[in-house]
Amino acid sequence: MGTTVRMEQPERVMGIIRAIKEQGVKKLQVISDFDMTLSRFGCNGRRCPTSHSDDVHSVLFSICTTLQLKDLLHYYYPIEIDPNRTLEEKCPLMVEWWTRAQELLSQQKIQRGDIAQIVRESDVMLRDGFNELFDQLHKHNIPLFIFSAGVGDILEEIIRQANVFYSNVKVVSNYMDFDDKGVLTHFKAPLIHTYNKNNSVLQGTEYFQQLSTRTSIILLGDSMGDLTMADGVPSVENILKIGFLNDKVEERRGKYLDAYDIVLESDETLDVVNGILRYILMET
Numbered sequence: 001m002g003t004t005v006r007m008e009q010p011e012r013v014m015g016i017i018r019a020i021k022e023q024g025v026k027k028l029q030v031i032s033d034f035d036m037t038l039s040r041f042g043c044n045g046r047r048c049p050t051s052h053s054d055d056v057h058s059v060l061f062s063i064c065t066t067l068q069l070k071d072l073l074h075y076y077y078p079i080e081i082d083p084n085r086t087l088e089e090k091c092p093l094m095v096e097w098w099t100r101a102q103e104l105l106s107q108q109k110i111q112r113g114d115i116a117q118i119v120r121e122s123d124v125m126l127r128d129g130f131n132e133l134f135d136q137l138h139k140h141n142i143p144l145f146i147f148s149a150g151v152g153d154i155l156e157e158i159i160r161q162a163n164v165f166y167s168n169v170k171v172v173s174n175y176m177d178f179d180d181k182g183v184l185t186h187f188k189a190p191l192i193h194t195y196n197k198n199n200s201v202l203q204g205t206e207y208f209q210q211l212s213t214r215t216s217i218i219l220l221g222d223s224m225g226d227l228t229m230a231d232g233v234p235s236v237e238n239i240l241k242i243g244f245l246n247d248k249v250e251e252r253r254g255k256y257l258d259a260y261d262i263v264l265e266s267d268e269t270l271d272v273v274n275g276i277l278r279y280i281l282m283e284t
């Protein structure tokens, strides 16, 4: 299926991009979701796994756990993306999903040192064009904040194995906690799920405060929950929201077009993002 780029207000979008360019690279920061935004949604006709590893057939997980994680995914994921349910309905169910999945993972006696193997065995893939995105941001000293409800230890290892975990990349996510023998016992608080990716889980990080001069933002997400990721930025002047609409495209298009400035349908690449960045970074 071909890729489609949609915008409800193309003139407004051009205005935001021009304003970001005029403000200059020193004012820019990128805030991005990880799973299904920086990583691919589909590969070879199948769904790619997320950093939760529900679909990873790791020799380190019991078959029973793999099946239970899959059952959870099949039950809760349709709720997560249901455009007809309210946030009030979804939030407690998301907490339930994350809590149950984290408990299952915590029973697996995963060793800190196993994470690299779990990632190597997994089919998780970054979107085509990830090298250009990470390299350009690093070259121009543009901070990249990855705000993910996935598993931080796994996603950090994914970008490390892709050789793009540069010094300008900061990750906030759900992190594993290990005992003194390096065995996973539980996950650290706060629990970050799809619909609480906002300032409420960033207390104490001071990340956005340190970047208070970076008032131009490019926000990348794939969920309606990703739209609040920049809420903690003190004084936003220009924000360009780019949304990957990966699944249930027809049903969700209307809401995505209302919320995101640019909506990318069936696009497994970062080409549009890279094209916009190239234009912004181009010397005039």
Ligand SMILES: Nc1ccn([C@@H]2O[C@H](COP(=O)(O)O)[C@@H](O)[C@H]2O)c(=O)n1
Pocket (backbone or CB within 6 Å): 033, 034, 035, 036, 050, 051, 052, 053, 054, 072, 073, 077, 080, 097, 098, 101, 147, 148, 149, 150, 194, 223
């Ligand atoms: N057990 C779980 C729980 C959630 N997911 C998916 O992970 C995504 C969250 O990560 P982001 O980087 O996108 O914030 C979310 O969209 C869930 O569908 C999962 O795969 N397994």
Ligand SMILES: [Mg+2]
Pocket (backbone or CB within 6 Å): 033, 034, 035, 036, 037, 221, 222, 223
């Ligand atoms: Mg996502």
